Amino acid sequence: MQKIFAVTRRELIAYFSSPLAYMVMTAFLLLQGLVFYLVLAILSDPSTPAMAPLEAFFGGTIFFWFYLLFVVPVITMRLVAEERRSGTLEVLLTSPLTEGQIIAGKFVAAFVFYIALWLPTALYVIILRQHSTIDMGPVLAGYLGVAMLGFLFLGIGTFASTLTENQLIAAILAFVGLIALFVAPLVEQLLVSGSVFKTALVHMNLFAQMEDYAMGIIDTRHIVYEVSVGLLFLFLATRSLELGKGR
Amino acid sequence: MIEVENLTKVFVDVPVVDEVTFFVPEGQILGFLGPNGPGKTTVMRMITTFLAPTKGRVVVAGIDADIDGVALRRQVGYLPENVPLYPEMRVDEYLRFRADIEEIPRSRQAARMNDVLERCLLTEVHRQVIGTLSKGFRQRVGLASALIHEPPVLILDEPTVGLDPNQIIKVRELITELGRDHTVLLSTHILPEVEEICERVLIIDRGRIVADGTPDGLRSRTAGLPTLNIQLKGASDAEASEALAGIPGITSATGGVDGRFRLEHEAQKDPRESVFRLAVERGWSLLEMTPGKASLEDVFVRLTTNDDNEDFEPEA
Numbered sequence: 001m002q003k004i005f006a007v008t009r010r011e012l013i014a015y016f017s018s019p020l021a022y023m024v025m026t027a028f029l030l031l032q033g034l035v036f037y038l039v040l041a042i043l044s045d046p047s048t049p050a051m052a053p054l055e056a057f058f059g060g061t062i063f064f065w066f067y068l069l070f071v072v073p074v075i076t077m078r079l080v081a082e083e084r085r086s087g088t089l090e091v092l093l094t095s096p097l098t099e100g101q102i103i104a105g106k107f108v109a110a111f112v113f114y115i116a117l118w119l120p121t122a123l124y125v126i127i128l129r130q131h132s133t134i135d136m137g138p139v140l141a142g143y144l145g146v147a148m149l150g151f152l153f154l155g156i157g158t159f160a161s162t163l164t165e166n167q168l169i170a171a172i173l174a175f176v177g178l179i180a181l182f183v184a185p186l187v188e189q190l191l192v193s194g195s196v197f198k199t200a201l202v203h204m205n206l207f208a209q210m211e212d213y214a215m216g217i218i219d220t221r222h223i224v225y226e227v228s229v230g231l232l233f234l235f236l237a238t239r240s241l242e243l244g245k246g247r
Numbered sequence: 248m249i250e251v252e253n254l255t256k257v258f259v260d261v262p263v264v265d266e267v268t269f270f271v272p273e274g275q276i277l278g279f280l281g282p283n284g285p286g287k288t289t290v291m292r293m294i295t296t297f298l299a300p301t302k303g304r305v306v307v308a309g310i311d312a313d314i315d316g317v318a319l320r321r322q323v324g325y326l327p328e329n330v331p332l333y334p335e336m337r338v339d340e341y342l343r344f345r346a347d348i349e350e351i352p353r354s355r356q357a358a359r360m361n362d363v364l365e366r367c368l369l370t371e372v373h374r375q376v377i378g379t380l381s382k383g384f385r386q387r388v389g390l391a392s393a394l395i396h397e398p399p400v401l402i403l404d405e406p407t408v409g410l411d412p413n414q415i416i417k418v419r420e421l422i423t424e425l426g427r428d429h430t431v432l433l434s435t436h437i438l439p440e441v442e443e444i445c446e447r448v449l450i451i452d453r454g455r456i457v458a459d460g461t462p463d464g465l466r467s468r469t470a471g472l473p474t475l476n477i478q479l480k481g482a483s484d485a486e487a488s489e490a491l492a493g494i495p496g497i498t499s500a501t502g503g504v505d506g507r508f509r510l511e512h513e514a515q516k517d518p519r520e521s522v523f524r525l526a527v528e529r530g531w532s533l534l535e536m537t538p539g540k541a542s543l544e545d546v547f548v549r550l551t552t553n554d555d556n557e558d559f560e561p562e563a
Contacts, residue, residue: 006347010333017335087331091392094295094325095348096317245299246258 003097007105008112011079015113024074028067028117035063036124052135053128058142058214065207068149069182073174075113076157077167079106080241084165099241103234107158114150118143138216145213148226149206153178155230155237162240182206248273248400248430249294254303256289263289265454267303271447273399276426278445279434282551286451287434288328291404294432295325307400321350324393324429328404330386334378338369338388341377342395349396363391367421383414390421401425403433407440419444438547452551465546472498472511474539477522479506480532490529494521509539 015021039056042048058064080103083089092102128134160174161167181204188201202208209222249271256264263285271277281287292298294305296316305312308322333341339360346356364370367387372380377388386406393401406422407415423444425431435441441448442462450458450465458465479487484503491500491508496516502508512518519536526533 003348003350006344010336010344013340014333014335086333087327087329088333090292090297090327091325091331091345092348094297094320094323094327095345096321096350097348098317245297246256246301 004101004105004108007092007097007102008109011106011109012112014078015109020074020078021113024071025117028071029120031063031067032121035061036121052138054125054134054139054142055214057124058145058210064210065182068153069175069178071117072114072150072153072157072178073160073171075110076154076161076174077171078161079110079158080161080237081165081167081170085167093241093245099238102241103158103162103237107154107234110154110158111150114154115147118146135216138214141216141218142214144218145210145222148213148223149210152181152226152230155233156181159233159237159240162237162244248275248308249432250304250306251290251294252304252306254290254293254305255301256293256298257301258285262301262454264293264300267451267454267456269449269456269459271430271432273430274426274428275447276422276431276433276445278441278448279432279451280438280441280448280547281434281436281451283436284453286454288404290451291325291402291432291434295323295402296320297327321396322398322400324396324398324401326389326393326401326403326406328408330389332377332385332388332392335376337374337376338364338380339373341388342373342392345392345395351396359395359397363394366394367391368417383410383417386410386414386418387421390418394425399430401429401431401433403431405434405436407435407437415440450547450550457550458546473514475510475512475518475522476535476537476539477508477510477533478535479508479526480534482506482529482531487531490525491522494518494525496521506534 036057039053039061043053043056080089083092093099125134125139156177157170157174160177161170163173164170185201185205186207188198188205191198191201203221203225209219209225212219212222249269251270252268254264254267255262267290279287279290289298293300293303294307294312296305296312296319305319307319310319310322312319336344342360342363343356346359351359361370364373367390369384369387369391372384377385380388386409390403390406393403403422407418410418419440422431422433426444433445446461448458448460448462448465449456484506487506488500488503488508491497491510496518497510497512499511500508501511510518510522522536523533525531
């Protein structure tokens, strides 16, 4: 554990000593603020149907997916690719760290950074509570959904970063992977009902999963899906590091 | 301490390392020499388990790389080529990170860090950001980090490359000092470096070991007959050349520019007195007379350019 946290801490030092972290955070919060404002403005119009503002904020808008799909590759792109490029991967792999510990440490750092990105949005909840009563259940479930989707997406991004030594390529690979995972279940509507394939795709629909979270529904099937696919990609990332040694 | 057996690495059908076998006993400083190319680094990367061999076995301090790579790596301090470091970290942050991943207990970390900072003359820069340090300092940070867990075995890949002459001297002194209580395997293509710090040399060319022995042993075994360099004044070059070649024991006299000659002579017959007498007889002044020392450079060039090294038998 000491070793994994050492990797995590080093990774966080790297995040916060580069301008990239602050750029991502600023852009993210600007967009979030804009969306929050729009949601409130639209819902204030009496002609729109009644809806809890934070429900719309989490997953109710396409913007939510927009920045999730963009921000995650930016967070994960440097994780392994940069170490490969600069040669420091050699230092890690010739220390008593195992491949699994390296990936675990780095993933935890990416996850911490991702959560830190979302923390300031808690202010919106505080602001809304000053002016109206809000049901905290769906809000907390929404944050749980954000965390779970983050787990899945960051796992894919981490894996993408092990495949290349070029950060940009790692980001693009991750982006393509996330888009594919996000879009593929929408194909379901084209399939005839009753097929196993269709049923599987229905369960994989991330948009629908996030809508459930935002309404306060915590469905363990969603959690199992997100965590297990995330872990699968972390396992692949570990294998990818091992394969780099060649035979 | 380091045992390597039939080590082979094939990259896309090309054997970069080909059936390399050697043993480094505890406490030895072994210089790994070879023309530029991937051979030396690849062997080192296989010993440190960064690369898996296509074939063969690596054992360090009694631990087989195939059985327990993590345990093997605990025994090794490794300085990779070009000294990869994290430019955004401070020197002490980086050393603490290395101490953590090398499993040094928190209670001992401060003592270990002070020790390596002092040894590598880094105490005054320990709060500096690594990216702002000069190449020489970064090299020493790399060394310090390789020493933090007190490994019995040190593997250093081109530790003096890219340094200025003063820094080279400092790093060499440090390595010589480390050699007193560590087993050291170091690679270089700088020959004087090997002469100065290594007890034993291993020359690798196109993936194979072509020579193995002490620097002195290699010189005497491969460099041919001993030589004598002289300079004469007052002699015509042609006359001197003929007279010198006539001295018993001298097999050839070459040169003859500005009265300088290079004499090759039989190993048992020292011609120096005869040369001196000849000069007196003919009324020449003898300006210089030095026994030529075949340089390791000669050995190196001979061994790595010649296609058949079949006549060479490694020294036990």
